[in-house]
Amino acid sequence: MAGTEVANAEVVVVGGGLEGLSIAWALTRAGVTDVLVCERGGLAGGETGKSSGVVRCHYGVPSLAWMAWKGVQVFEGAADLLGGDVGFVPSGYVVGVGPVNADALAANVADHRALGIDVALVDPDTVAGLWPQLELADFAAFAYEPRGGYGDAYRTALAYGATARRGGAAIHPYTPVAALTAAGDRITGVELVGGQRISAPTVVVAAGWFSAGLVAPLGLELPVRAQREPILLVDPGTPVHGAPVLSDLVSLQYLRPEPSGQLLVGNSDHRRPDFVARPEGYLNRATESETERLGDKLAARLPGFPNLALATSYAGCYDVTPDYNPVIDRVGPTGLLLAAGFSGHGFKISAAVGELVADLVVAGDSRDPRVPAADFRLARFTEGRPLAGAHSYVGAGEMR
Numbered sequence: 375m376a377g378t379e380v381a382n383a384e385v386v387v388v389g390g391g392l393e394g395l396s397i398a399w400a401l402t403r404a405g406v407t408d409v410l411v412c413e414r415g416g417l418a419g420g421e422t423g424k425s426s427g428v429v430r431c432h433y434g435v436p437s438l439a440w441m442a443w444k445g446v447q448v449f450e451g452a453a454d455l456l457g458g459d460v461g462f463v464p465s466g467y468v469v470g471v472g473p474v475n476a477d478a479l480a481a482n483v484a485d486h487r488a489l490g491i492d493v494a495l496v497d498p499d500t501v502a503g504l505w506p507q508l509e510l511a512d513f514a515a516f517a518y519e520p521r522g523g524y525g526d527a528y529r530t531a532l533a534y535g536a537t538a539r540r541g542g543a544a545i546h547p548y549t550p551v552a553a554l555t556a557a558g559d560r561i562t563g564v565e566l567v568g569g570q571r572i573s574a575p576t577v578v579v580a581a582g583w584f585s586a587g588l589v590a591p592l593g594l595e596l597p598v599r600a601q602r603e604p605i606l607l608v609d610p611g612t613p614v615h616g617a618p619v620l621s622d623l624v625s626l627q628y629l630r631p632e633p634s635g636q637l638l639v640g641n642s643d644h645r646r647p648d649f650v651a652r653p654e655g656y657l658n659r660a661t662e663s664e665t666e667r668l669g670d671k672l673a674a675r676l677p678g679f680p681n682l683a684l685a686t687s688y689a690g691c692y693d694v695t696p697d698y699n700p701v702i703d704r705v706g707p708t709g710l711l712l713a714a715g716f717s718g719h720g721f722k723i724s725a726a727v728g729e730l731v732a733d734l735v736v737a738g739d740s741r742d743p744r745v746p747a748a749d750f751r752l753a754r755f756t757e758g759r760p761l762a763g764a765h766s767y768v769g770a771g772e773m774r
């Protein structure tokens with residue numbers, strides 16, 4: 375029944391990952407209950423399903439630091455806010471830098487403390503107490519966020535969705551959107567792959583990397599690329615429990631324990647990104663050379679674990695923008711919003727993303743002065759005004 379209107383809604387959200395489902399939840403909280411989410415596959419089956427789930431507020435961009443801090447509070451309050459445990463493990467978060475970045479670390483921590491974030495500079499003895507097996511000699515400075523840690527992005531996304539449903543939202547998996555529809559300078563809804571139309575005066579595109587292709591026919595260019603990243607799951611020999619997440623900005627890696635006691639290890643070296651043409655059909659495991667590179671760095675950082683062994687590996691794709699920061703903006707025809715390009719930050723800030731988008735829909739602007747909507751405008755790229763932190767790290771500037 376091509377072209378037939380099968381439904382209408384006040385807001386259609388395209389994409390049922392962390393961001394789309396958080397947006398649906400936030401809209402229902404803001405009183406917009408006639409929300410319909412269209413997800414082409416299973417819920418949270420995209421980038422969200424690959425997320426390492428690290429929760430830290432350590433960002434040079436104050437709005438991102440604050441959005442992550444709001445996220446911490448939502449994860450901590452999940453039992454009340456989201457109806458149950460979503461897998462957040464408040465293991466703490468440590469970031470360590472070399473001499474060249476020690477001043478920037480101190481400046482970032484001072485900014486975070488001024489925002490009210492629970493973080494402190496700590497000495498090597500404190501870090502050794504938290505992670506006795508770590509080699510610390512090449513670090514010059516550390517910061518510790520006791521309320522950071524890691525979560526389960528899949529469970530969190532499903533909990534956002536379930537809470538949104540309880541608030542009135544309709545969430546439709548296996549409902550692929552073929553195109554956005556517009557009349558003149560107004561968005562009018564979406565057309566599904568089967569040809570059916572869903573009418574809506576407001577459409578939010580939160581489809582990760584695929585957002586670019588959805589908005590392109592409307593003359594909008596979203597500069598986003600798919601950056602493949604391998605992840606290793608490592609058997610440390612002796613299970614690790616209770617250690618904090620470590621951002622190692624000397625070796626450019628991050629590691630955290632899994633609830634099983636294995637270690638999850640990821641890459642933080644973005645100097646030679648592995649951009650793939652499409653985030654589908656890419657190699658879903660670490661290559662031998664990636665395993666060797668990540669494994670060597672891990673072994674050098676963990677001399678206290680002489681029997682590290684690869685358990686398994688997989689790979690995900692970040693949807694990265696040129697400044698490694700998201701676009702959350704009203705764009706193109708009236709009624710169209712974009713929330714994409716989360717570039718590796720999208721789990722920890724997801725609750726705040728939903729709130730910002732709901733504010734843009736309901737009030738036309740952010741209602742949180744610490745989250746200026748202007749930070750996330752699409753036009754910053756064409757204007758040559760990328761979003762960047764005040765104290766960025768030499769060799770590790772991306773994703774901070």
Ligand SMILES: Cc1cc2nc3c(=O)[nH]c(=O)nc-3n(C[C@H](O)[C@H](O)[C@H](O)COP(=O)(O)OP(=O)(O)OC[C@H]3O[C@@H](n4cnc5c(N)ncnc54)[C@H](O)[C@@H]3O)c2cc1C
Pocket residue numbers: 388389390391392393394412413414415416417418419420421422423424425426427428429527549550551552580581582583584585588603605689690691692713714715716717718719720721722723
């Ligand atoms: C390997 C990896 C590790 C990460 N680690 C962390 C971390 O430690 N901490 C952190 O904060 N963040 C992390 N992230 C980032 C975070 O996971 C993402 O930013 C977040 O999941 C993005 O959510 P999303 O909803 O924008 O995208 P997605 O989860 O990809 O959701 C978009 C959805 O849109 C759907 N879609 C696409 N096209 C259509 C269409 N035409 N019609 C309908 N639906 C459509 C897709 O099927 C998909 O489900 C990581 C990401 C990766 C890949």
